[in-house]
Amino acid sequence: MADTSRTVLMMGNPNVGKSALFNRLTGGDAVVSNYPGTTVDYTKGVLIENGQEYEVIDAPGTYSLEARDAAEDVAVRLISENPGATVLVVLDATRVERGLYLALEVIERGCPVIIALNMIDAARERQITVDTRVLQRILGVPVVPTSAVSGEGARDLAGMLRKAQKVDIETVRARADGQFDTPEQSGGCTGCGGC
Amino acid sequence: MALPVQERWDLVDIIARKTVAAGAYRQNLGDVLGDLTVRPLTGIPVAFAVLYAFWSIFSSFAGALVTDGFMVKVFDSHWLPWLQGAWSDPASIHYFLFVGDPLAENCFEAFGMLTSGLFVAIGVVLPAIIIFYLMMTVLEDSGYLPRLAVLMDTVFHRIGLHGYAIVPVILGLGCNTPAVTATRVLETRKQRFIMMTLLAIFIPCGAQLGVMLEVIPDAVGWVMLFLLIGFGIFGFILDRIIPGSNPEILIDVPPYHWPLWENVTKKLMNRTKSFLKDAVPFVLFGVLVVNVLYLAGIIGALADLFEPLFVTWFGVPKETVGPLVAAFLRKDLAVAQLSAIAMTPYQMITAVVLVSIYFPCVATFVVMLREGWKELAAAVAVLVATVFIYGGLIHAVGILMGVA
Numbered sequence: 001m002a003d004t005s006r007t008v009l010m011m012g013n014p015n016v017g018k019s020a021l022f023n024r025l026t027g028g029d030a031v032v033s034n035y036p037g038t039t040v041d042y043t044k045g046v047l048i049e050n051g052q053e054y055e056v057i058d059a060p061g062t063y064s065l066e067a068r069d070a071a072e073d074v075a076v077r078l079i080s081e082n083p084g085a086t087v088l089v090v091l092d093a094t095r096v097e098r099g100l101y102l103a104l105e106v107i108e109r110g111c112p113v114i115i116a117l118n119m120i121d122a123a124r125e126r127q128i129t130v131d132t133r134v135l136q137r138i139l140g141v142p143v144v145p146t147s148a149v150s151g152e153g154a155r156d157l158a159g160m161l162r163k164a165q166k167v168d169i170e171t172v173r174a175r176a177d178g179q180f181d182t183p184e185q186s187g188g189c190t191g192c193g194g195c
Numbered sequence: 196m197a198l199p200v201q202e203r204w205d206l207v208d209i210i211a212r213k214t215v216a217a218g219a220y221r222q223n224l225g226d227v228l229g230d231l232t233v234r235p236l237t238g239i240p241v242a243f244a245v246l247y248a249f250w251s252i253f254s255s256f257a258g259a260l261v262t263d264g265f266m267v268k269v270f271d272s273h274w275l276p277w278l279q280g281a282w283s284d285p286a287s288i289h290y291f292l293f294v295g296d297p298l299a300e301n302c303f304e305a306f307g308m309l310t311s312g313l314f315v316a317i318g319v320v321l322p323a324i325i326i327f328y329l330m331m332t333v334l335e336d337s338g339y340l341p342r343l344a345v346l347m348d349t350v351f352h353r354i355g356l357h358g359y360a361i362v363p364v365i366l367g368l369g370c371n372t373p374a375v376t377a378t379r380v381l382e383t384r385k386q387r388f389i390m391m392t393l394l395a396i397f398i399p400c401g402a403q404l405g406v407m408l409e410v411i412p413d414a415v416g417w418v419m420l421f422l423l424i425g426f427g428i429f430g431f432i433l434d435r436i437i438p439g440s441n442p443e444i445l446i447d448v449p450p451y452h453w454p455l456w457e458n459v460t461k462k463l464m465n466r467t468k469s470f471l472k473d474a475v476p477f478v479l480f481g482v483l484v485v486n487v488l489y490l491a492g493i494i495g496a497l498a499d500l501f502e503p504l505f506v507t508w509f510g511v512p513k514e515t516v517g518p519l520v521a522a523f524l525r526k527d528l529a530v531a532q533l534s535a536i537a538m539t540p541y542q543m544i545t546a547v548v549l550v551s552i553y554f555p556c557v558a559t560f561v562v563m564l565r566e567g568w569k570e571l572a573a574a575v576a577v578l579v580a581t582v583f584i585y586g587g588l589i590h591a592v593g594i595l596m597g598v599a
Binding site: 127 | 206207208211213214215216335336338340359377382447454462
């Protein structure tokens, strides 16, 4: 099987800006529109970060890993066909809950995950604030605020790709239930990004 | 290890409560418009206005302004006479293939590869494609499409589809090939099959629309009406005979955005580039193939063979067989070719409708094959039946109206 450890698979709900972010990261020209379901097939591109070459795949949007239509099926197949790939879950910062569901599903599959909190500018405009540090601490994976439209955060995101983490869902649950404001004593990386 | 669905949602709730805070939000103009354009009472008139504006800008810009105002003059008064004079030996085969009729006065009638071929591709279709895609990009990028989908939902449910089918339909009016792939947003095989079949049969592409505007400006409305009615009738029938379900959908309606200039230009550039790269060679090649088939006597033989069907059943001259052969390669080319055949206006409408509903062009055919050969085979069967039934029906309407 081909080595997929340098593959970055972009997953997320429809119309959260995956293709726009993909274009920012790879300089590619995936079609970008403002309606869910623009991308029905995948696009591949290359990102070189810190001398490291990544193959980036822009998957069609999906609400969960249980495919509902042929486009979602493409996305779900991509995740099984690229075991070991880093999964970049793209969330819409104005609708975090919906995207989190998919993010948790991906985490449960044991994939190394990194999260882009996209459309952060739209969230600010709508007075929605997301506590990135707490989210990062609970999930145990890096969370990077981005705006694919303005390009904000895209560089940081590329730099953080190598810090994607595999996490056990039970520890996520424990952290979510626990006193999250006292420092975590677990040994593993919490993806705080401070290293 | 996977959590049960409910537990996963519970976890999402807990995490969201600890990380997301929403402040007071004031509705902005975009939200108000977003709401008004999705409510039936205000949304439906807006939808009509939007589609009407789309069509009038398309037809006045592509047809009247660029093609008639500029391209026709360049091609008919300069390019054609120059080529007819400069190319040696009007009686030769190469003259026939490349320049066409030495006596032709315009680039539609000449039908050589460098006369009609170039004129159709560059003079007529290119401006149509550019303005069409420019407007389509605005619809796509503003966020209007999903709202149109909401409004159209009830209508589409009558033909076994739901509102989101408007997306492949609008894309198909640009080009059928990406539209076929876009049917992947529909959930069931039944929906995808109905949509693909209706796309291939009843949705004319932007290139074809451009040529129709040029050669039959007065009859385009009729052709579109017949296609729309056919879309409805055959959708209704397919819904009754194809097994499978047509689930309700939840549509995610995004907020309106101003289209981003760089995104609009990028999409326009890419689409224009792919037209020049993929479609133009097909148009030129199509003229060449049709001319070779004429010379070899194959089109004449086919015309004689199908004469009873064409003349008696469809009520169009047997010469329309030639354009139907060309239609397999490019529909725009076929419509252009029809314009050179002597016909009554009603016969012209019938012939153009036939060209539209008859076989998908080869590019669409290939994409449909990729989506599944069984579906393609079934779609072709439906198509043959449709051409036969609907072609006869239109002829019958003509007889009743006393114009056929």
